[in-house]
Structure formats: structure tokens, C-alpha cells
Amino acid sequence: xxxxxxxxVGGGPAGYVCAIRAAQLGLSTAVVEKDKLGGVxxxxxxxxxxxxxxxxxxxxxxxxxxxxxxxxxxxxxxxYGVAMKRSRQVADQxxxxxxxxxKKNKITVLRGTGVLQPGKKVKVGEEVHEAKKAVIIATxxxxxxxxxxxxxxxxxxxxxxxxxxxxxxAPATLAIVGAGAVGSEFADIFNAFGSKITLIEALPRIxxxxxxxxxxxxxxxxxxxxxxxxxxxxxxxxxxxxxxxxLDVEAGxxxxxxxxxxxxxxxxxxxxxxxxxxxxxxxxxxxxxFVKVNLATLETTAPGIYCIGxxxxxxxxxxxxxxxxxxxxxxxxxxTPHRIKYxxxxxxxxxxxxxASIGLTEDQCKEQKLDxxxxxxxxxxxxxxxxxxxxxxxxxxIRDKKYGEILGAHIVASHASEMIHELGVARxxxxxxxxxxxxxxxxxxxxxxxxxxxxxxxxxxxxx
Amino acid sequence: MATKIVMEALSPTMEEGRLxxxxxxxxxxxxxxxxxxxxxxxxxxxxxxxxSAGTLLKQLVAAGATVPVSSAVGWIGQAGESVDGxxxxxxxxxxxxxxxxxxxxxAVPPVPASAAxxxxxxxxxxxxxxxxxxxxxxxxxxxxxxxxxxxxxxRGVDLGTISGSGPxxxxxxxxxxxxxxxxxAVSGGAGVPPHTAPPSPLTAFTDTPLTQIRKTIAKRLAxxxxxxxxxxxxxxxxxxxxxxxxxxxxxxxxxxxxxxxNDIVLKAVAxxxxxxxxxxxxxxxxxxxxxxxxxxxxxxxxxxxxITPVIRDAQSKSLRQISSETRDLATRARERKLTPAEYTxxxxxxxxxxxxxxEHFTAIIxxxxxxxxxxxxxxxxxxxxxxxxxxxxxxxxxxxxxHRVIDGATGAKFLKTLKLLLENPLAxxx
Numbered sequence: 001x002x003x004x005x006x007x008x009v010g011g012g013p014a015g016y017v018c019a020i021r022a023a024q025l026g027l028s029t030a031v032v033e034k035d036k037l038g039g040v041x042x043x044x045x046x047x048x049x050x051x052x053x054x055x056x057x058x059x060x061x062x063x064x065x066x067x068x069x070x071x072x073x074x075x076x077x078x079x080y081g082v083a084m085k086r087s088r089q090v091a092d093q094x095x096x097x098x099x100x101x102x103k104k105n106k107i108t109v110l111r112g113t114g115v116l117q118p119g120k121k122v123k124v125g126e127e128v129h130e131a132k133k134a135v136i137i138a139t140x141x142x143x144x145x146x147x148x149x150x151x152x153x154x155x156x157x158x159x160x161x162x163x164x165x166x167x168x169x170a171p172a173t174l175a176i177v178g179a180g181a182v183g184s185e186f187a188d189i190f191n192a193f194g195s196k197i198t199l200i201e202a203l204p205r206i207x208x209x210x211x212x213x214x215x216x217x218x219x220x221x222x223x224x225x226x227x228x229x230x231x232x233x234x235x236x237x238x239x240x241x242x243x244x245x246x247l248d249v250e251a252g253x254x255x256x257x258x259x260x261x262x263x264x265x266x267x268x269x270x271x272x273x274x275x276x277x278x279x280x281x282x283x284x285x286x287x288x289x290f291v292k293v294n295l296a297t298l299e300t301t302a303p304g305i306y307c308i309g310x311x312x313x314x315x316x317x318x319x320x321x322x323x324x325x326x327x328x329x330x331x332x333x334x335x336t337p338h339r340i341k342y343x344x345x346x347x348x349x350x351x352x353x354x355x356a357s358i359g360l361t362e363d364q365c366k367e368q369k370l371d372x373x374x375x376x377x378x379x380x381x382x383x384x385x386x387x388x389x390x391x392x393x394x395x396x397x398i399r400d401k402k403y404g405e406i407l408g409a410h411i412v413a414s415h416a417s418e419m420i421h422e423l424g425v426a427r428x429x430x431x432x433x434x435x436x437x438x439x440x441x442x443x444x445x446x447x448x449x450x451x452x453x454x455x456x457x458x459x460x461x462x463x464x
Numbered sequence: 465m466a467t468k469i470v471m472e473a474l475s476p477t478m479e480e481g482r483l484x485x486x487x488x489x490x491x492x493x494x495x496x497x498x499x500x501x502x503x504x505x506x507x508x509x510x511x512x513x514x515x516s517a518g519t520l521l522k523q524l525v526a527a528g529a530t531v532p533v534s535s536a537v538g539w540i541g542q543a544g545e546s547v548d549g550x551x552x553x554x555x556x557x558x559x560x561x562x563x564x565x566x567x568x569x570x571a572v573p574p575v576p577a578s579a580a581x582x583x584x585x586x587x588x589x590x591x592x593x594x595x596x597x598x599x600x601x602x603x604x605x606x607x608x609x610x611x612x613x614x615x616x617x618x619r620g621v622d623l624g625t626i627s628g629s630g631p632x633x634x635x636x637x638x639x640x641x642x643x644x645x646x647x648x649a650v651s652g653g654a655g656v657p658p659h660t661a662p663p664s665p666l667t668a669f670t671d672t673p674l675t676q677i678r679k680t681i682a683k684r685l686a687x688x689x690x691x692x693x694x695x696x697x698x699x700x701x702x703x704x705x706x707x708x709x710x711x712x713x714x715x716x717x718x719x720x721x722x723x724x725x726n727d728i729v730l731k732a733v734a735x736x737x738x739x740x741x742x743x744x745x746x747x748x749x750x751x752x753x754x755x756x757x758x759x760x761x762x763x764x765x766x767x768x769x770x771i772t773p774v775i776r777d778a779q780s781k782s783l784r785q786i787s788s789e790t791r792d793l794a795t796r797a798r799e800r801k802l803t804p805a806e807y808t809x810x811x812x813x814x815x816x817x818x819x820x821x822x823e824h825f826t827a828i829i830x831x832x833x834x835x836x837x838x839x840x841x842x843x844x845x846x847x848x849x850x851x852x853x854x855x856x857x858x859x860x861x862x863x864x865x866x867h868r869v870i871d872g873a874t875g876a877k878f879l880k881t882l883k884l885l886l887e888n889p890l891a892x893x894x
């Protein structure tokens with residue numbers, strides 16, 4: 001039996017970051033990981049999909065825009081298998097990077113499944129390890145199917161992102177159930193590699209958590225690229241065969257049959273709470289199945305046991321989990337970390353163009369009866385966007401009418417993921433639209449559209 | 465190394481907590497997770513537990529004390545270890561934001577937190593963190609977010625009086641919740657129609673740097689008379705037409721919502737101040753703040769003193785609104801039911817002792833305002849009208865002026881406008 005100050009159960013972006021911060025603060029730390037370090041994010045999530053999305057982007061660019069750019073190419077052909085192998089290399093590099101960081105910070109990696117035991121103990125394999133200060137649950141989440149309608153993941157015809165990331169070739173036809181970030185990104189990838197895509201979303205629009213105007217731009221862009229986008233659509237029944245699946249999809253009052261080579265399930269994720277001794281250790285769950293935590297401290301119902309990341313509750317985002325990891329490590333080390341602002345977590349979908357947002361959507365402002373003012377700027381009026389053939393999208397700023405506080409910001413742009421942080425910094429520090437504009441934006445950049453949208457909210461837009 | 469015990473945010477909305485009872489005594493050993501104290505939050509009574517093991521070295525706050533979230537309430541460390549509040553400087557490196565409650569901080573170079581016991585801090589009753597002072601740095605710079613500055617400016621809140629809860633004591637939006645006036649909250653009094661004035665611009669006042677002549681006037685006059693160099697201007701007003709107008713209005717209103725002479729004076733003052741913004745100002749030591757809105761403080765006598773509830777945006781309110789708001793504020797002032805937001809932030813004040821048959825008096829300026837009007841009784845006196853001696857209802861009013869802001873002629877012009885308005889009350893609705 002080994003003894004540590006802190007034992008982190010789970011080596012994903014929440015757990016391994018928590019371990020590094022704890023080690024930096026002088027605590028002896030162990031991380032329990034049954035698979036590769038970096039978790040879903042690094043191995044079968046964020047990172048490899050970004051590699052595939054880059055392939056998709058390049059393929060679309062070369063196929064459609066090369067000629068206009070003055071590049072003559074013939075015989076352009078996508079090979080998903082090759083793109084997949086490169087994405088694996090990228091994922092492995094990142095996982096090795098996490099391994100290196102464990103060594104660098106003298107963190108013990110315990111290989112196996114961690115099972116909690118009463119009294120801040122964790123059993124890994126046959127060995128029981130004790131935590132003197134705290135145990136941190138960071139067990140994450142996993143893909144799930146919808147067995148109720150016959151869509152249980154069988155890993156051949158009904159697959160999840162776990163399998164999609166290892167396919168040797170793109171399927172000829174693919175239905176994607178769920179058009180959140182994951183579903184929309186895979187639609188983008190496989191469309192570029194030649195799959196005929198049917199994207200199905202139960203809620204009234206794709207990217208349902210984003211601002212309605214963002215959803216609209218992406219739906220339009222997808223349809224233009226030949227995808228079938230069915231929003232407000234319900235899968236009534238699935239008939240799963242050996243080589244194909246037929247879905248009965250109800251949309252717009254009529255039922256149609258969609259027959260495809262594969263179905264990709266992207267409708268939500270299940271959290272990992274089973275078989276790890278949570279109940280025995282006194283760790284209770286919420287009605288929705290997440291671990292119950294004190295929001296001010298992230299401590300569970302069992303004293304000395306904390307919980308971070310996806311399993312601690314939404315939003316299920318790597319960067320939210322990492323921040324929770326840092327917060328808990330500092331708390332345990334006796335510091336007074338700043339409270340996490342859950343209303344200031346950026347949300348990004350890396351489809352083309354990208355969608356990034358922070359704060360409230362316009363619908364949420366209406367629901368909360370806030371007195372707001374909208375500012376918009378389209379990339380069709382932005383010089384840099386025109387120069388690089390990236391005029392799809394816009395910046396939308398929602399500001400408080402009276403004081404100019406930035407209530408929400410929504411960007412659809414080729415590089416929206418990189419642009420949203422300016423507005424995150426502004427919100428974190430309570431800069432208003434005026435301060436964002438006062439910061440001189442370099443010309444020509446896509447970011448000028450952020451300043452212009454701020455100006456537009458004050459009725460002073462310059463370039464439209 | 466000792467660890468600080470801080471007031472934790474035990475509920476997501478908790479800003480401060482009242483320490484009801486210590487569950488551990490000084491000198492008692494504690495383990496991680498031990499309940500140290502019971503804390504009353506904004507919602508419930510919760511337990512504050514130990515985050516580190518050792519001995520409870522020091523209780524920095526007594527049972528019953530209310531302290532902001534993140535403030536220190538005690539120390540845990542090795543038995544015998546000396547900590548801040550126990551007579552010596554803290555050894556922990558986590559102590560930050562120390563604002564030197566000890567004497568003569570400017571004469572002594574800053575002492576690193578890890579230094580030997582410092583006699584300078586010995587008499588301090590508690591560490592600086594728990595007293596949560598305003599977010600003013602020694603240089604006089606106030607740390608506040610741009611949004612907080614806009615809200616404070618709009619509501620007339622002096623940021624120097626606010627303590628910040630942001631990083632390094634920076635004032636952020638949540639620190640201003642409930643401070644100053646939320647315009648909507650003030651106009652919600654019984655029977656008052658919703659305030660429909662156009663939304664204020666982002667800046668509701670103009671800060672004007674002091675000119676050299678203004679600086680000299682300020683300095684010399686302050687030397688001559690007290691901290692506020694005051695002078696007085698008196699004018700007598702013919703109140704016949706106000707009296708007639710009032711009788712007419714009240715006959716039409718029946719039993720409800722009678723208008724008083726004072727209501728009409730307040731309305732006239734608001735109108736006159738709008739025409740003379742030079743009198744609607746705050747003396748701010750290194751600059752003068754000219755307000756665009758008129759917030760009138762109305763002196764109300766209460767059982768053991770005086771309070772000045774504020775009629776906000778009086779310039780854009782009808783006589784009827786002012787009348788019903790005044791009645792509501794005065795009633796609640798006597799019942800001591802005013803919120804701080806309702807009696808702070810005025811830009812000019814009016815004190816009326818007419819009901820006590822005081823003919824004429826001078827009132828004391830309510831700083832940082834630059835003027836106050838003392839209103840006397842309305843009495844029937846012989847007066848010359850069109851060359852004839854007639855019995856007229858007349859009223860004397862005296863304005864006290866802060867000479868650093870208002871010069872004689874400036875105040876006189878304001879008073880002249882006020883007199884004209886009262887002698888031709890129809891102009892109030894013009």
C-alpha cells in the first residue's frame with residue numbers, strides 16, 4: 001500500500017492537469033489511468049478529430065478553390081485511411097506528451113481501474129492506495145447509443161466516434177444521429193471524403209446550444225455542400241442489417257426511410273460512474289446521473305473526495321474540466337482559488353466555418369427579459385476574409401443596453417475558435433463593448449470584425 | 465508552515481458568511497475534514513471544515529462576526545507556530561493583499577511576509593484581509609472594472625467607499641449590487657407611475673479639471689472659513705400665483721394626492737438646476753463633477769435627527785410624481801424604512817422649515833454637494849405691486865453655496881430663475 005497526498009482517478013484533461021497543479025504545489029500525487037493518458041480528449045476525441053477536420057478542410061480547399069487561387073491540380077482524391085493514420089500519430093504524440101509531463105512533475109501513474117474504498121482509499125488491481133489529503137474523481141464520460149429505438153452501438157453498422165476515428169475508408173452513405181458539436185464535425189469530415197451525409201437532429205435546429213443565427217449559417221453551408229440536414233426530426237425505428245441500416249425518420253410531419261451503410265451515434269454521452277465503488281465510499285449522484293458536488297468547492301457528498309470534469313456535470317468540455325482540476329488542486333493545497341465562472345466557458349464547434357461562442361444566446365437574453373442591443377458584422381465585408389476566400393459567417397455581439405456589458409458573443413468564421421478568446425478576456429474582466437473597440441485591432445484581420453460588431457451594437461459600425 | 469482558514473463560498477451565491485460558533489478551540493488539534501465552525505450563509509447554516517491538519521492556532525474573528533467570502537477567519541499550523549493576529553508576522557507565503565493596518569506604513573519599507581516578527585504589525589487587532597477595506601491603493605488609484613466604473617458613475621456611487629471582491633480586491637459588478645440607486649427600484653413607490661424618461665447616456669456627468677483660478681479660489685476660501693467656504697444668498701418670492709395654482713390643483717384632485725407648497729418648490733428647484741448645471745455639482749477635491757441628472761435630497765426631520773431621502777431624476781418627473789414620491793419617502797423616512805440607496809447620491813438638497821413658521825434660515829451644505837436651499841414660511845406681508853401696496857403671500861429662501869464650486873453671480877442667477885419659476889408657475893410645465 002502506497003500513500004500519497006492526492007490520488008486522481010482518471011488521466012484525462014481534467015485529471016492529468018489537476019495532478020500537475022497539485023504536484024506544482026508540493027503535494028505527492030498519483031494518477032490512476034486504465035488506458036492511455038490524456039483520456040478521451042487526446043486519444044479518441046478533441047485532438048484526432050481536429051487532425052481529420054484539417055484534412056477535410058484541405059481537401060475541400062484543393063477540390064473547390066485551387067483553380068481560383070491559381071493552383072492547377074488534377075486527380076484530387078481523398079483517402080480517409082491515410083488521414084486517419086495521421087490523426088492517430090497526432091493523438092499518440094499528445095498522449096506521450098502527457099506521459100512526459102507526469103514524469104517531469106514526479107507524478108506516479110497507477111495503471112488500472114481505480115475503485116474507491118471508504119476513507120479516501122483507492123484500489124488499483126490488487127493494491128490499495130491511501131490519499132492523505134484528497135481523492136479526486138475525474139473518470140470522464142463515454143459514447144452511448146439509443147437501444148430503445150434499436151440503435152445500440154454494434155461497432156460495425158451502428159458506430160460511435162470511437163469507431164469512426166479508426167475507419168480505414170469513408171462509408172458511401174452515413175447517417176449521423178445528433179447534430180451537436182460531435183455530429184456536426186463528423187458530418188463535415190465525412191462529407192469532404194465523399195460520404196453522402198444525412199444529419200439528423202431531434203431539436204428544431206442543428207447545433208442546438210448555439211445562437212439560432214449560427215445554426216442557420218451552418219445548416220445552409222452544409223446543404224450547399226450536398227448534405228441532407230434534418231432538424232426537428234425523430235428517429236422512430238431502426239432496422240439494423242449486416243451491411244446497412246434503415247432508419248424511419250419523422251420530419252416535418254411525414255415519415256421517410258433513410259437507408260445507409262453506417263449510422264454514427266452522436267446524441268449525448270454517458271458518464272463513467274459504475275463499478276468504481278462510488279456508493280460504498282459515500283459519493284452520491286444527482287438525478288441526472290452526474291456526481292453530486294458542492295459547486296463552491298467541488299467536494300462530493302463524501303468528505304475529502306472531490307470530483308471534476310465531465311462526470312461532475314455539464315458543460316462536458318475538456319477546458320472546463322482542466323480548470324476544475326486546477327481549482328481543486330489549489331483548494332486542497334490550502335490556497336483560495338478564484339471561483340470558476342461557469343457562465344464564461346467558451347463553446348467551440350470546429351466544423352467549416354467554425355462556430356464559437358461565449359455567454360448568452362439571444363434566445364436566452366429574451367427568456368431572461370434582459371434589455372439588450374445586438375451588434376453584427378458579416379465576414380463578407382471583411383478584407384482579410386475576402387482575401388482568403390473565407391467570407392462565410394459573422395460576428396454577433398449581444399450587449400447590455402444600459403452599461404454595455406457583453407452578455408454574449410457568437411462567431412461563425414474560418415477561425416472562430418481562435419477569435420472568441422478576446423471576448424472571453426473582456427467578459428472575465430468586465431470590459432464593455434467600448435473597451436473592446438478601444439483596443440486597436442490589427443488590419444487586415446478577421447478579428448477586426450469583432451471590433452466592428454461591438455461598434456455596430458453602439459450604432460457606430462464603420463465598414464458597412 | 466501555517467495555513468490560513470478562509471470563509472469559503474458555501475453556496476454559489478454566497479458573498480459573506482456569519483460565523484455563528486467555533487467548533488474548535490485555539491490550541492485544539494484538527495484533522496482534514498473536521499468541522500471548525502458553523503457558518504450562516506445567505507441560505508442556510510453550513511459547516512466550515514478544515515482543509516489542512518494540525519492545530520487551530522488562532523481564531524481571527526469572534527463568533528457572531530460577518531466576514532466576506534475569501535477573508536481569513538483563522539490559522540491552522542504546527543503547535544507553537546506563530547501567526548498573524550497572534551502578535552507576529554505570518555510565516556505563510558499565502559498572505560496577500562496586506563494593506564498595513566499598522567502605523568506609519570509609508571515610513572517603513574515593505575516587510576516581506578516571511579521576515580522576522582514585525583513590531584509594526586503587533587498592535588493590529590486582526591489581519592487586514594478580514595476588514596476588507598475599500599479597493600483604494602496607497603496611490604489613490606481605485607481598482608475597478610470598466611463595467612463597475614460605468615455602473616458606479618451612473619448611480620453616483622463613490623468607488624472609494626466600496627470594497628472589491630475581484631482579483632486583488634478589484635471592484636467588480638457584483639460588488640455594486642444593491643449599492644446606489646437602481647433607478648427602477650426608486651420609482652416603484654406607491655401610486656407613482658413608472659418612470660418613462662429616456663435611458664441615460666453611458667456617462668451621466670462631466671468631470672471638469674480645476675483651472676488655476678479655481679484652485680486658488682478653493683484654497684484661499686477654504687483657509688478663510690471651515691472646510692467648506694460657504695456663502696449665503698437670500699431671495700424673497702411672491703407665492704400668490706403658486707398658492708392659486710395649488711388651490712386649483714388640489715380642488716381638482718379631491719381628497720387624494722394633494723400637492724404641497726414644498727412639492728412645487730422641489731419641482732421648481734429641479735427645473736432651475738437643469739438650466740443652471742453649475743449649481744448641480746459635487747466638489748471632488750481635485751475636480752468638480754457636474755451632474756446631468758438632478759437628484760434632490762429632501763431634508764426630513766425624524767425622531768432623533770435628520771435624513772435626506774433622494775428624489776432621483778427630479779428634472780424629468782412631473783409634479784404629480786414628485787408629490788407622491790415625496791410623501792412616500794417622507795413617511796418611510798419617519799418609519800426608518802429607507803434603504804441606503806434611497807438616501808444617498810443626491811446632487812443638491814432642499815430643507816424646508818416653513819411649517820415651523822421659520823421666516824428665514826440658513827442650511828448646512830451636505831458634502832460633496834455644492835448647494836442647499838433653505839425654504840422659510842409663506843406669510844402674508846405688505847408688498848409693493850405695480851406701485852401699490854398690497855397684502856401678498858411671500859416666501860424667503862436662502863441658498864448656501866460652496867464657493868469652491870459656485871461663485872456669487874452663479875448662485876444668484878440660479879436663484880433668479882427659481883424665483884421667476886415660482887412667480888410664474890405655468891413656466892414649470894412649459
